[in-house]
Amino acid sequence: MNERQGFKFIAVFLNMGWFALFVLIPGLMVAGISFMTRDTGRFFSLPFTLAHYRELLDPVYARVLGQSLIYSLNTTIVCLMISYPFAWILSRGPKHRRALLLMMVIIPFWTSSLIRTYALVILMKANGIINTLLIGTGIISDPLTLLYTDFAVYVGLVYTLLPFMILPLYAVMEKMDPRLMEAARDLGANGFAVFFRVVLPLSLPGVMAGCIMVFLPAMGLFYVPDLLGGAKTMLMGNFIKNQFLTAMNWPFGSAASVFLLLLMGAMILIYFIVSRHFNRDEIL
Amino acid sequence: MPVVRLQNISKSFNNQQVIDDLSLDVHKGEFLTLLGPSGCGKTTVLRLIAGLETCDSGSVFIDGRDQTRLPACDRDVNTVFQSYALFPHMTVFDNIAFGLKLKKIPLRQIRERVKESLALVKLEGLETRSIHRLSGGQQQRVAIARAIVNQPLILLLDEPLSALDYRLRKQMRLDLRQLHRQLGITFVFVTHDQEEALTLSDRVVVMNHGTIQQTGTPKDIYETPVNLFVADFVGESNLFDATVIRTLGTDMEIRIQGISKTVQNRRGFHVGQAVKVLLRPEDMTVARIQGKCPEGSLPGRVKEMIYKGTTVDLIIRLENGQEVFVTEFFNEDEQEIFYDMDEPVCVSWIKGWEVTLANE
Numbered sequence: 001m002n003e004r005q006g007f008k009f010i011a012v013f014l015n016m017g018w019f020a021l022f023v024l025i026p027g028l029m030v031a032g033i034s035f036m037t038r039d040t041g042r043f044f045s046l047p048f049t050l051a052h053y054r055e056l057l058d059p060v061y062a063r064v065l066g067q068s069l070i071y072s073l074n075t076t077i078v079c080l081m082i083s084y085p086f087a088w089i090l091s092r093g094p095k096h097r098r099a100l101l102l103m104m105v106i107i108p109f110w111t112s113s114l115i116r117t118y119a120l121v122i123l124m125k126a127n128g129i130i131n132t133l134l135i136g137t138g139i140i141s142d143p144l145t146l147l148y149t150d151f152a153v154y155v156g157l158v159y160t161l162l163p164f165m166i167l168p169l170y171a172v173m174e175k176m177d178p179r180l181m182e183a184a185r186d187l188g189a190n191g192f193a194v195f196f197r198v199v200l201p202l203s204l205p206g207v208m209a210g211c212i213m214v215f216l217p218a219m220g221l222f223y224v225p226d227l228l229g230g231a232k233t234m235l236m237g238n239f240i241k242n243q244f245l246t247a248m249n250w251p252f253g254s255a256a257s258v259f260l261l262l263l264m265g266a267m268i269l270i271y272f273i274v275s276r277h278f279n280r281d282e283i284l
Numbered sequence: 285m286p287v288v289r290l291q292n293i294s295k296s297f298n299n300q301q302v303i304d305d306l307s308l309d310v311h312k313g314e315f316l317t318l319l320g321p322s323g324c325g326k327t328t329v330l331r332l333i334a335g336l337e338t339c340d341s342g343s344v345f346i347d348g349r350d351q352t353r354l355p356a357c358d359r360d361v362n363t364v365f366q367s368y369a370l371f372p373h374m375t376v377f378d379n380i381a382f383g384l385k386l387k388k389i390p391l392r393q394i395r396e397r398v399k400e401s402l403a404l405v406k407l408e409g410l411e412t413r414s415i416h417r418l419s420g421g422q423q424q425r426v427a428i429a430r431a432i433v434n435q436p437l438i439l440l441l442d443e444p445l446s447a448l449d450y451r452l453r454k455q456m457r458l459d460l461r462q463l464h465r466q467l468g469i470t471f472v473f474v475t476h477d478q479e480e481a482l483t484l485s486d487r488v489v490v491m492n493h494g495t496i497q498q499t500g501t502p503k504d505i506y507e508t509p510v511n512l513f514v515a516d517f518v519g520e521s522n523l524f525d526a527t528v529i530r531t532l533g534t535d536m537e538i539r540i541q542g543i544s545k546t547v548q549n550r551r552g553f554h555v556g557q558a559v560k561v562l563l564r565p566e567d568m569t570v571a572r573i574q575g576k577c578p579e580g581s582l583p584g585r586v587k588e589m590i591y592k593g594t595t596v597d598l599i600i601r602l603e604n605g606q607e608v609f610v611t612e613f614f615n616e617d618e619q620e621i622f623y624d625m626d627e628p629v630c631v632s633w634i635k636g637w638e639v640t641l642a643n644e
Contacts, residue, residue, distance in 0.1 A: 182336050183369035185356040187383035187434065193357075197382070201373045 027261075034254035043250045052255035061239075061256075068236040072218035075157040079165040079214045080207065082158070087169035087206075091176070102170070105163050113160050117227050120156055121147060124228070148230030156224040161217060165210040172206030205275050212271050216264045236260050285348050287312040287438060287470050288333055293342035295328055295494075302328050303339070304494040310438070311487075315464050315471045319481040320491035321517065326474045327366075329491075330440050333472065335359045347437055362431035363440040366447070368423045370415045376402075376426055377411035383434040401433040404463060421452045428463070438470045445480065457483055478518045482506060490514050506564075512644055515562045522568070522608050524561040525643070528553050535635075541602055545580045548636045562639040565611040570598060573628045581632035584608065586623045598623065600631055 034052055039045035055061065090101050108116060123129045124146035131143040146152055176199070184194045222237030236256065243253030286309035295303040302325045310316050318326040331337040332344060335356035344352045351359060362383070370379050377398055384394045402408055405425035410418075418426065424444060431439055441460075445453045461484060464471050475481055481488050482502040490497045490505060490513075498505060498514045509515035512523070526540040528549075536549035540561060553559055577583045587607065588599040598610045608631055623629065 177367075177369065179365055179367055179369040180371060182356075183363070183365060183371070184382070186334055186336065186361075186363045187430070188357045188386045189382075190355075190357050193386055198371060 030254045030257050033251050034258045036251050038249050038251050040248060043248070049251075052252045053259070055252060056255055056259055064234050064239050065236060067234060068219050068239070071153070071157065071233070071235055072215045075154060075161060075218045076165075076211050076215045078154065078158050079162055080211065083162060083165040083169050083210065084203075084207075087166050087173050090166070090170050091173035092178075105166050109163065114223055116160070117156055117224055120152070120159065121227055124152055124155070147228065148232070150229070150233065152228040153225050153233050156228040157218055157221060160221060160224065161214045164213040164217070168209035168213060169203065169206040172203050176202055208271055208274060212267055216267065219260060285312075286310055286345075287347060288472070289343075289345040290329070290332070291343045291345065293329075293332060293339045293344070295325075295332065295337065295339045302494050303332070305342075306494065306496060307342075308489060308496065308499075310470060310472060313468055313470055314486040315461075315473065315484060317473045317475060317481040317485035317488045318491060319475060319478060319488055319518070320497075322476055324491045325494040326476075326491050327442055328494075330363070330442055330472060330474050333438065334361050334363050334440055336363075360437040361440060362434050362436040362438075363442060364424075364427050364431050364444045366443045368427040370423055370426060370430070372415055374415065375411065376407075376413045376415065376418070379415065379426060380430045380433050382430065387434075397433050398429075401429040404432065404466065405429045406459070421448055421456070424448060424456065432463070432467060432469075436469065438472060439467075441471060441473045443474055443476070445475070446477070453480075460484060482518070490517065492517075508639060509562070509641075512560060512562075512641055515639065515641065520565050520609055522563045522565065524563070524606070526559050526561050526640075528555050528557045528559060530555060538640075541582050541604060541606070543580065543582060546635060547638050547640060549640070551640065551642070553640065553642070558643040560641045560643055562641060563633055563637070565597070565609045566595075566613070567637040568608065568610045568631055568633045570600065570610050570612060570623075571630045571632070572623075573630055577630035578632075581630040582608075584629060584631055586625060586627045586629055589623055589625070596622070600629060602631070 033044050035048045035050070036044040037047060037049055037051075056065075090098060090105075093101070121128075125131070126143045126145070126147065128147070130146065131140075134140045135143065180198055180202070181194050184198045189197060219235055220237035220240075222235060222241045225233035225235055225238055240253050240256050240260070243249045243256060247253075288308075288310035290306060290308045293303050293306045294301070304325075306325075306329065308329070318329055320326045328337060332339055333346070335351070335354060335358075339352065342352075343350055346354075346359060346361065371382065374382070380398045380401060381394050384397060389397075398411065399408075402410060405428050407422060407425050407429065410422070410426075415423065415426070424447070427444070428441075444460075445456050448456060457480065460471075460473075473481075473484060482505070485502055487499065488502055488505045489499045492513050498510045500508075505514060505518050509518060515521050515523070524540050526538040529537045529539050529544060531537075531549055531554065532546070534549060535546050536553060537544055537546050538559065538561070547561070571581070573583070582602055584600040584602040586598060587601045590597040590599075594614065596612045596614075598612060600608045600610060602608060610631065
C-alpha cells in the first residue's frame with residue numbers, strides 16, 4: 001500500500017515537476033520580462049514598465065497581428081474544407097480502409113515538421129521536383145515560381161496542420177449514428193437537408209476543436225514563412241522570434257508572447273463554454 | 285387496391301440472399317405484422333417500403349404508383365426505428381417538428397400538430413424537454429409522435445417495443461392498437477415476438493430465410509399453420525410422427541405413438557404417407573387413468589406440474605419417452621386438475637383439433 005502511494009507520489013511529482021520546470025517557470029519568466037525595460041547589454045533590466053504593451057497597440061504591430069490572423073484564418077478554412085470530406089469518408093469507410101487512411105494521416109508525425117518543411121522547399125524550388133517533372137513532361141517550358149510566394153506559405157501551413165483538423169473531426173464523425181441520417185431521410189430530408197440539419201450540427205464540436213487546433217498553432221509556426229515565404233511574410237511567431245533574436249528586444253518580444261497567449265486562452269475558453277453547452281446534450 | 289404492393293422482390297447483401305422473390309400486398313388501414321426469427325429479412329422488407337434500401341429486382345408500388353426507385357425522402361411513409369434514432373441535438377419539439385419544417389408548413393400549424401401528436405402518445409407538455417432527459421418509454425413515444433405527425437400513408441414500426449421492459453411493453457401494445465384505431469392509417473409492424481404479433485395484428489406474415497411462409501389472421505396462423513416452421517415458431521406445440529393407415533372420406537386413420545387414431549384429413553394425405561401431427565398444449569386433455577386408457581388416448585406419467593394461476597401446465601412423459609406439454613384450464617365443475625408426480629394419466633384430444641402436416 002505504502003509502496004503504491006510512493007509510486008503515485010513520484011508519478012505525480014514528475015509530471016508536476018516537468019510542467020513547472022518547462023512550462024510554468026518559463027511562462028512566468030516571459031510574463032515578468034514583458035514588464036521590464038529593454039537593455040542592450042543584459043537583454044532586460046528594471047524598472048517595470050507597461051511601455052511594451054502600449055507599443056503593441058501601434059498600427060505597425062497591429063498590422064502584423066492582423067496579417068497573422070488572416071493567415072491563420074485562411075489556413076483554418078482551407079484545412080476545414082479539405083478535412084471535412086476527408087474525415088467523413090474516413091469515418092464511413094470499411095474498417096480496413098479506415099485503418100489505412102488513418103495511418104497515412106498519422107505517419108507524417110513521425111518526422112520533425114521542420115524537416116518536412118525543408119522537403120516542401122525541395123519540391124517547390126525553381127529547379128525542384130515539381131518544376132523538373134512539369135518541364136520534363138513538356139507541360140510547361142519555364143519553371144513556375146512556387147517557392148517564396150504566399151501560395152507556398154499556405155501550402156506549408158495547411159500541410160503541417162491538416163492532421164490537427166482531421167483527427168478531431170474524425171473523432172466526432174466516427175461516433176455519429178448512421179441511423180440518425182436514415183431517420184432524417186425517412187422524415188423527408190434530401191441529402192442537403194440531412195447534412196445541414198443533422199450531420200453538420202452533430203459534428204460541430206469536432207469542427208470547433210479542429211479550428212482551434214489549427215488556428216492557434218498557425219500563428220506561431222515561424223519557420224514555415226521563413227523557409228517557404230522567403231521571410232517576406234510575418235506571422236506573430238516570426239515577429240516574436242525577430243524581437244528576441246534580431247532586434248534583441250526581449251521585453252517587447254515577451255509582451256507579444258503574453259498577448260498571443262491571452263488571445264489563445266480566450267479562444268480556448270470560448271470553446272469550453274460552447275462545448276459544455278453541446279455536451280449537456282450529448283450525454284447518453 | 286392495396287396501399288403497398290411488393291412484387292417479386294429480391295435483395296442480397298454481400299452475395300447473401302436476404303429477400304428471395306417475395307410478393308406481398310398490404311391493405312389500406314390494416315395492422316400488418318411481419319413475424320420471423322432474426323435474419324429472416326423482415327426488417328429489410330420494412331426498409332424497402334421506406335425507401336432506405338433498394339431492391340435488386342422486383343417492384344415496390346405505394347398507393348398504386350411504382351415507387352421502386354423513389355428515394356426515402358419523397359415517399360409518403362414514416363418509420364419508427366428500433367433504436368428510436370431521435371436527434372440528440374434537438375428538443376422533443378424540434379424532433380417531432382423535423383418533418384413538418386422540411387415541408388415548409390407555417391410555424392403556428394406546426395405547433396398545433398406537434399401538440400396534437402404529443403397528446404396522441406400521451407406526452408402532453410414535454411415540447412421543450414431535451415431528448416436525454418426522457419426515459420426509454422418516453423423516447424419511444426416521441427419516436428412514434430415524430431412519425432405520425434407527418435400523417436403518412438403508412439407507418440412502419442421496426443421492433444419498436446423490444447427495448448422496453450415487460451410491463452411497459454404490454455402497455456405500449458395496448459396504446460399502439462388504440463393509436464391504430466384513432467389514426468386509421470396503415471401500420472406495418474416488424475417483430476420476432478409471436479405474442480406481440482398475435483395480439484396486435486389484423487394480419488400476420490410469417491417469414492423465414494427471406495420468403496413468406498404464411499400470411500393470415502392471427503387465428504389462422506396459430507390454429508392452422510401451413511408448415512412445421514410456422515407451427516414451431518408461433519406458439520408452443522407438441523409434434524408427433526405418424527403414418528396414414530387408411531383414408532375414410534374426410535377423415536383418416538393414423539398410427540401415432542403405437543396406437544391408431546382417427547383424425548381429419550384436410551390435405552388429401554394418402555395411405556402410407558408419413559405425417560407430423562401438431563397439437564397445441566391447450567388443445568390436449570389429460571385424464572386420470574382408470575385401469576387401461578380408453579381407445580385413442582396415449583398413456584403416460586406426470587413428470588412436472590407448473591401452477592400458473594389461471595392454468596396448470598403439465599409435462600407428461602409418454603410411454604416411449606416423448607414429452608408432451610399440456611395446459612389445463614381451471615374449470616368450475618372439475619376441481620381435480622392437480623396431479624401427483626409420476627401419476628399415470630391418459631392424454632387425448634378431440635378429433636379435428638389437431639393439425640396434420642406433411643413430413644418435411
